Amino acid sequence: MTEKSILNNAIHVSEALSTGFDSRTWRLLAFYGGVPVIVALYGGLNNWQLLQIAGYGPALAFYAAHAILPWWTTCALTSLAMLTLARWKPSPYVLMLIGSLAAAFVTLPYTNWLTESWDARWPSEQLHRQIAPLFSAEFWRYTASATAMWFVVNFIFDRFLGLPRYRYEIPRGYDFHDPKSSATEASPPTAQTASTDKPGFMQRMPVDLGLDDILAIKAEQHYIRVYTAKRDYMLLHRFSDAVRELGPDIGVQVHRSYWINKNAVDCIKPRAKKFLVKLVTGAEIPVSTPYHAMVRDIARSRGLRERP
Numbered sequence: 417m418t419e420k421s422i423l424n425n426a427i428h429v430s431e432a433l434s435t436g437f438d439s440r441t442w443r444l445l446a447f448y449g450g451v452p453v454i455v456a457l458y459g460g461l462n463n464w465q466l467l468q469i470a471g472y473g474p475a476l477a478f479y480a481a482h483a484i485l486p487w488w489t490t491c492a493l494t495s496l497a498m499l500t501l502a503r504w505k506p507s508p509y510v511l512m513l514i515g516s517l518a519a520a521f522v523t524l525p526y527t528n529w530l531t532e533s534w535d536a537r538w539p540s541e542q543l544h545r546q547i548a549p550l551f552s553a554e555f556w557r558y559t560a561s562a563t564a565m566w567f568v569v570n571f572i573f574d575r576f577l578g579l580p581r582y583r584y585e586i587p588r589g590y591d592f593h594d595p596k597s598s599a600t601e602a603s604p605p606t607a608q609t610a611s612t613d614k615p616g617f618m619q620r621m622p623v624d625l626g627l628d629d630i631l632a633i634k635a636e637q638h639y640i641r642v643y644t645a646k647r648d649y650m651l652l653h654r655f656s657d658a659v660r661e662l663g664p665d666i667g668v669q670v671h672r673s674y675w676i677n678k679n680a681v682d683c684i685k686p687r688a689k690k691f692l693v694k695l696v697t698g699a700e701i702p703v704s705t706p707y708h709a710m711v712r713d714i715a716r717s718r719g720l721r722e723r724p
Contacts (some may be wrong), residue, residue, distance in 0.1 A: 437697065444580040451569055452487040456480040463542050470498050470538040478534045482527060491565060491581075508582040508681035512570055515582075516563040524550060580639075615661030617642075617653040627666050631680040631695055634660055635673040645697060668714070670707045684715045687721050694723070 417546040459479035460467070466475045490645040494515025501511070528547055535543040548555040573579040616639065618625060625644065635655035641650045659675050667677040676693055684703075691703040693711060703711050715722065 420616065424587045424713075442583065443577055446577075447569075447573055447579060447581070448488070448491065452483040453480070455487070455565070456483040456569060459483065459709075463540075465542050466534075466538060466540045469540055470534075471714070474538065478530070481530055486519060486523045486562070489523050490515050493518040493522065494582055498584075502563065502584065508574070508580075509567065509568070511582045512566055513563065516566045520555070520559040520562065521550075524548065524555065528603075536649060551667075578650065580650070615658065617651050617658050617661065620651055627662070628677070628679065630662070630667075630677055631675045632674060632701055633662075633700070634675075643695070643697070643699065668707075668710065670701060670703045670711055672704060674701050676701055678714055678718070680719070681714065681720060683721050683723050684711055686712075 424685050456476065456479040459482065460472075460476040463475060463479075466478070479563070494511055497514040497518070501514075501552050509538065521661075528549075531543055531546045531682070535547070545554065548556075548558055570581060570649050573581065574583070616625070618630070619629075629644050630642060631645065633655070634641040634643070638652060638654050640653045642651060656677075659669050662675065666679075667675055670693060671673045676695070680697075681696045682694045682696045682698075685694060685700070686708070691704055691705075691708055691711070692694075694702045695701065714720075
């Protein structure tokens with residue numbers, strides 16, 4: 417990830433700790449934490465020689481150190497390639513190949529040092545074979561297997577788990593339905609007449625929607641998640657631009673990452689540590705402190721109740 421991406425994800429996770437994890441937070445944790453941990457467990461539990469010599473603790477610690485930092489480095493270098501090559505917009509697989517190859521060279525001194533350190537303390541033939549001099553057959557074998565895994569994991573998260581990492585654009589009809597947030601299907605709120613001048617991001621939606629069909633939007637790194645009554649959509653668009661395009665009449669921003677349609681609000685739920693807006697679909701949207709008074713005014717003007 418780039419420095420900005422790291423900051424955005426850190427903010428997202430910190431907000432999740434105070435407002436409760438949503439499905440995207442779990443997917444982020446799975447991608448950046450769960451995957452390298454699974455790789456480490458697989459590697460450690462399959463090196464029986466090291467397990468017998470060093471025990472479970474040192475063996476798993478070695479593979480965790482061998483998996484986590486290279487994985488994060490690959491993520492960062494692929495994001496850097498995406499930023500650097502944005503003018504040409506290469507395919508995600510070109511970006512992933514560049515990131516994986518770059519990470520192999522960058523992390524090689526670290527992985528060799530780590531392997532040599534463990535091999536000196538717990539001599540093992542399997543460990544010794546993992547020491548990979550630059551451009552050696554072992555280096556290319558390791559790079560090829562790491563790149564293949566990098567491609568497969570990203571393909572799964574992109575196509576099946578709704579977490580695209582390295583796409584400049586989401587193809588029309590590319591569905592990232594979030595069953596948790598859209599499980600309760602309800603009719604969209606009846607209110608304002610949809611404008612004939614649709615915001616720019618709505619013109620790229622895979623379905624034809626009016627302004628009153630947009631219940632909420634959420635910033636998700638380079639994308640926005642568009643909440644409707646029946647499903648969600650992911651679009652490559654700047655959150656601040658989407659808020660500006662929607663205008664102040666139909667809805668308001670209530671959080672650094674959320675905008676809501678005023679007519680989609682079912683009730684507000686002020687609590688000691690949380691302040692939430694419940695939408696007509698049942699989805700709950702966090703409200704930041706600076707927006708509490710404004711949201712209460714909206715609720716009073718529309719005769720909405722507060723719930724504990």
